[in-house]
Amino acid sequence: MKRITGIVFFIILFTGWLTSKQMAITLDDLPFAYSPGLSEQARFSYFYRILDILDQYEIQTAGFVVGEQVSPRRYQCLLDFHNRGHIIANHTFSHPDLNNLSAGDFSEDIIKCNQVIEEFYNEVKYFRYPMLHRGNSIEKRDSVYDFLHRQGFIIASVSIDNDEYAFNKAYLDTLTYGDTAAADSIGEEYLAYMISISNYYDSLALELTGREINHILLLHMNYLNSVYLDDLIELLMKDGWEFLPFSEAIQDSVYLLPDNYIGTRGISWLERIQ
């Protein structure tokens, strides 16, 4: 009996190891995402607080830069982000919505961002679409795909899409009114929501591909995460998630599957390959 229990235990351990949930964390809208009411000093503080949390957990991420937001002073943030082992990547110059723009104008905006961050590029350069909008017609979508391919970009797809930005906005709004109790409850809701949405996309990936994939989580370089990122990482780990560098996660072949979606919505890569 003891032996059978031991074998069962081993099998559970073994399959658990085989099916561990893996994700990379990525941060959009560097240097600072939506942060009205915060002084420049407060923005710098929250930026470095997030970097410290990533250091503490030894998590390597990629940060997607909006070129026009980079003043000479803010450039230091990018330098430090890069020097602490993270990847600096292109998120356009002016964060335009591809639904409202031609492929040509959109491509020029990407080139313009290159001029701000190209000293950070290694042998590989990554691009992420603002709002995850990849084009509302086949022609537009494929024309930008061709452009990115010719320019040598790898598209930084997102498997775990979410409404974290809305929690950040609500959190900052309540702090503006001085309602710290309400802010705390938004923070708690945010954490529970992120665990649930991560598992939702993990189930979707299993259903679509029949295996665990290397997930890519979209977060923003925002104030909310400077307060909650360490709690979020702890809760995800308790829930069985492990973290891997973005540069590894993006090599999962799931991100090379054909894109079957045409439309205006910004959605997870998993919803595009359905």
Ligand SMILES: [Zn+2]
């Ligand atoms: Zn963005």
